[in-house]
Amino acid sequence: MKTRLIAQSIATALTIMGLSAGINSASAKSIEVERIVAPQVMPQVAPIKIPSVITQPKIEVVFVLDTTGSMSGLINAAKEKIWSIASTMAQAQTAPEIKMGLVAYRDRGDKYVTQNVDLSEDLDSMYSKLMDFKAQGGGDSPESVNAALYDAVHKMSWNQDSNTYKVVFLVGDAPAHMDYQDDVKYPETLCIASDKGIIINAIQSGNNYGTTKHWKHIAGLGQGNFFKVSNSGNAVAIATPFDKDLAKLSNELDKTRVYYGSSDDRVKQEAKKAAGSKLYKESSVASQARRATFNTSSSGKTNFLGEKELVDSIASGDIALESIASDELPAAMKTMKPIEQQRYIKEKSVARKELQSKIRQLAEKRDAFLKEKVEATGGRKNSLDSQIFDAIQEQSADKGLVYDKKDMKY
Structure with a gap:
């Protein structure tokens, strides 16, 4: 019995190592081998490529x-x-x-x-x-x-x-x-x-x-x-046929901003809105057009939005509307039902995208117009x-x- 177990162990080891074929047939007959499951070969997996992080300048x-x-x-x-x-x-x-x-x-x-x-x-x-x-x-x-x-x-x-x-x-x-x-x-x-x-x-x-x-x-x-x-x-201060429309669109774009947050947040947000209002009242139409161009660029996004802007926060997944306390919502939304609040944010988002698209199109036309004029005058x-x-x-x-x-x- 002891000899039989030893022989069985040897056969198992040889089978796993792929060497059992080297045993002569006579010896093999005298060895009782249990069913052996071949070891699983793990498939080769390509190394995971971690994308390099592009640091914003x-x-x-x-x-x-x-x-x-x-x-x-x-x-x-x-x-x-x-x-x-x-x-x-x-x-x-x-x-x-x-x-x-x-x-x-x-x-x-x-x-x-x-x-x-x-x-x-x-x-x-x-x-x-x-x-x-x-x-x-x-x-x-x-x-x-x-x-x-x-x-x-x-x-x-x-x-x-x-x-x-x-x-x-x-x-x-x-x-x-x-x-x-x-x-x-x-x-x-x-x-x-x-x-x-x-x-x-x-x-x-x-x-x-x-x-x-x-x-x-x-x-x-x-x-x-x-x-x-x-x-x-x-x-170089050349008026263009597009300045007035860009200024108007910029003002409408500002109105798509919806702010939320604490009373301290609201103080900052009101100051931000006041600065924009002052710009529309006191600066030239050309300056307003230039601001519109900047605010629709990737670099100008932060200036346009300010802090705790709800439409962008929800779109980017930074916050869920239902997680915001009622007293941190803007006054216009506090009396709305949840479905009405969602609709309100959606309407603002759609309007914003349309306005941004129009501004970019007009800004391209303005740039082309100015480049031609500036090059002509040197x-x-x-x-x-x-x-x-x-x-x-x-x-x-x-x-x-x-x-x-x-x-x-x-």
């Missing part, structure tokens, strides 16, 4: 703007062109996240020395502040450039990521006051800017020799560009917005931002 831009009396024309140019600058930046091959900030400066003895608007994707609110700045004060040549650059470098919420393109555009027509004993002088500030990876560009309005000397020094220390524009900014080369775009295109390439010259917006 980031752009952070702070405009440091002289707002003294002599800067009236350039301030107006900035107000007109901020949206086209944003739209142009949005044309990178991978749509970037865009934040903008603002430092307005004058001099000691004026109404203010500096006023700051922190970096934010909420360009509506930044633009609303820009609209408030008027060219006043000044009178003497030097201005508080040192204080303005200090605020730009130290008081803005700059991203710590080294892959973010961080840039300052200093715009002014007067040199820096270098005689204030308690100022941090710009060479020291620009050293800190370099450590933070912030590029400083200097844009001179006019032809003041002292300004040219300082601005070239600032651009050199800031690893940026120096260039000049006229007192008007040489901004007005692009020395304009404020063109030179800003050229600097951005050159300086941001190592941050994953790739542009084409034809992407310039007006």
